[in-house]
Amino acid sequence: MKQNRRNFLATAATLGAATAASALPFTPAKSKTPLAHHAFFWLKNPDSIEDRDKLVEGVKTLHKIETIREIHVGVVAATEKRDVVDTSWHVSELMFFSDLAGQATYQTHPVHLDFIKNYSHLWAKVVVYDAMEV
């Protein structure tokens, strides 16, 4: 979040030498939801609009999991074609968690397990990126 840096600088100024930046591996993020979990799904039937919409519907059921602070369900955006942009996937889920424990709870949550049981036949591949804000 854009405000984080200002918040951090204010906090750092208050704390002074007690938490010198050089002692830290990263500038700690002050976000309340620093953990981004981004999963990309490739459909078994890549041309099936029906399967894509069904998977979108499935991913949306995950919002019931209480440790998910934000969820964004996506499809490939119509940005300019560039070599570095991967447009081969079909459905994405981007979630924000407050911490690692929140993400771990999500992994074994009954709603998540139901999602896997009911929708995993639709995808051929999934790739996940878990990023901690710095």
Next chain:
Amino acid sequence: MKQNRRNFLATAATLGAATAASALPFTPAKSKTPLAHHAFFWLKNPDSIEDRDKLVEGVKTLHKIETIREIHVGVVAATEKRDVVDTSWHVSELMFFSDLAGQATYQTHPVHLDFIKNYSHLWAKVVVYDAMEV
């Protein structure tokens, strides 16, 4: 965002048959920042903490670009090891834009071009995912 579904349902109820869901390729997201741009960088020197921190610093300069509504700079999170989780990257940037035009402006913005000029020697590879919320 968790609220989007409620907002959408309220809007859909108001609009009634004029925008029947069956006429739309997706449930339109009501987010003000529906476009997520997520870039992952692999360092040329994967073991260099100095290079990683320098790239983090570089990515943070991008927050000055006015069309970026939110920016999250990340490193690999310490979530559980699973085959589907890609932990081979080093630095990530996750940005939200209001629309495709905002992302296009970002691509050619002088601050972005300066970032590429000053920091691209640090990375060996970059992969980008552009997701439109549905």
